[in-house]
Amino acid sequence: MDFFATAAKGTEPAIRDELRELRFRGVRADRGGVHFVGPMEEGFRACFELRCAQRVLAELGSFDAPNEDALYEGVGGIDWTRFLDPSRTLAVRAACRSSALTHIQFIAQKTKDAVVDQLRRHHGARPSVDREDPDVLIFVHLVRDRATVYADLGGASLHRRGFRSAAGQAPLKETLAAALLRLSGWDRERPLIDPMCGAGTIAIEGALWARNIAPGLLAAEDDAARQFGFERWGCHDEAAAKYMVELREAARARVRAEGPPVLASDIDAFVVALARGNAEVAGVQIDTRKAKVEDLQPSTPPGHVLVNPPYGERLVGGQALYREMARVFRRLRGHRVAILSGTPGIEYAMAQRLPEPPVPEPRSLSVWNGAIECRLLTYDIP
Numbered sequence: 001m002d003f004f005a006t007a008a009k010g011t012e013p014a015i016r017d018e019l020r021e022l023r024f025r026g027v028r029a030d031r032g033g034v035h036f037v038g039p040m041e042e043g044f045r046a047c048f049e050l051r052c053a054q055r056v057l058a059e060l061g062s063f064d065a066p067n068e069d070a071l072y073e074g075v076g077g078i079d080w081t082r083f084l085d086p087s088r089t090l091a092v093r094a095a096c097r098s099s100a101l102t103h104i105q106f107i108a109q110k111t112k113d114a115v116v117d118q119l120r121r122h123h124g125a126r127p128s129v130d131r132e133d134p135d136v137l138i139f140v141h142l143v144r145d146r147a148t149v150y151a152d153l154g155g156a157s158l159h160r161r162g163f164r165s166a167a168g169q170a171p172l173k174e175t176l177a178a179a180l181l182r183l184s185g186w187d188r189e190r191p192l193i194d195p196m197c198g199a200g201t202i203a204i205e206g207a208l209w210a211r212n213i214a215p216g217l218l219a220a221e222d223d224a225a226r227q228f229g230f231e232r233w234g235c236h237d238e239a240a241a242k243y244m245v246e247l248r249e250a251a252r253a254r255v256r257a258e259g260p261p262v263l264a265s266d267i268d269a270f271v272v273a274l275a276r277g278n279a280e281v282a283g284v285q286i287d288t289r290k291a292k293v294e295d296l297q298p299s300t301p302p303g304h305v306l307v308n309p310p311y312g313e314r315l316v317g318g319q320a321l322y323r324e325m326a327r328v329f330r331r332l333r334g335h336r337v338a339i340l341s342g343t344p345g346i347e348y349a350m351a352q353r354l355p356e357p358p359v360p361e362p363r364s365l366s367v368w369n370g371a372i373e374c375r376l377l378t379y380d381i382p
């Protein structure tokens, strides 16, 4: 089968590297995600093991769809009885570009009609639509009049790991935090430090990765059989369920007992308490404290700082804070400092001429945090 692991824009290389490390086959980065191939079980494994992907989609069919009839016919040519019956629910999401059909609601509606009509013919009854929590979530992408139809294996966005019951303002998605850890080159050995931790997403993702705790192990263990979307599909039989049990057991056996120190601090005592609670739910040890970034001290051995300061539309930072951050970060000799910045203010402050030795040019990557284009600036402090 052909699979597509979807990415926050700019994080495709992180998912590509992750898929390669996890020994998936046919890995090829593309705009918005990474392709890979394999039997259906590889799709299950991807949902279970990938930290950086938002969704894992299984391609069910691809055909020309220059008009609504061709779309209806093409979708109807896919065997939906494998996934759905009248007792299950579905939802369809559509996206299109450079095509004759332009209304995504209409494309979704037509796709849904083709699916339910086929099932009505087969069973004499049709499944119903559940937009909030469908058993089968279908995506249809129309690009230059060619439709590709996918089933979403996870069923919901994979960033919902289950550990973050509460978040502060402007939390990062867990999948993005995991991608930033990779893109900033954390070696999982140096101490990890997030001095503006909010709900602790970066620190917790880092601790999970360092201890090799697969994301699939995090969901409520007592409800494991309903964990991913594909576990609610009609074709999820005993053999597939057994495969999932084996996957869980193998993943548990690979968990490391300890990881490097992880420090999460924030000026706001309320969010520090959230971070502490979230780490507990995730089952990882992180050192949480209420502290200002202005008071951050170097660690021994030198650490890896990854920080998502307040910026732009969601939180107002201010030049004074950026100057203070730059002053502190420039003193962290031997550390790597990676900043997800939604404003040039921090980059300017880091580049300022100060009495300290100059900071070399950062490695700068464009990464999207939701609708906001940010830069991931990575500095090796001399």
Ligand SMILES: C[S@@+](CC[C@H](N)C(=O)[O-])C[C@H]1O[C@@H](n2cnc3c(N)ncnc32)[C@H](O)[C@@H]1O
Residues within 6 Å of the ligand: 167, 168, 169, 170, 171, 172, 173, 195, 196, 197, 198, 199, 200, 201, 202, 265, 266, 267, 268, 271, 291, 292, 293, 294, 308, 309, 310, 311, 315, 321
């Ligand atoms: C964008 S949020 C971080 C969100 C976090 N990455 C998450 O996923 O939850 C920025 C954080 O910086 C904190 N902050 C603002 N000024 C600070 C300062 N001077 N020192 C430390 N933390 C500060 C805020 O309390 C807020 O939690």
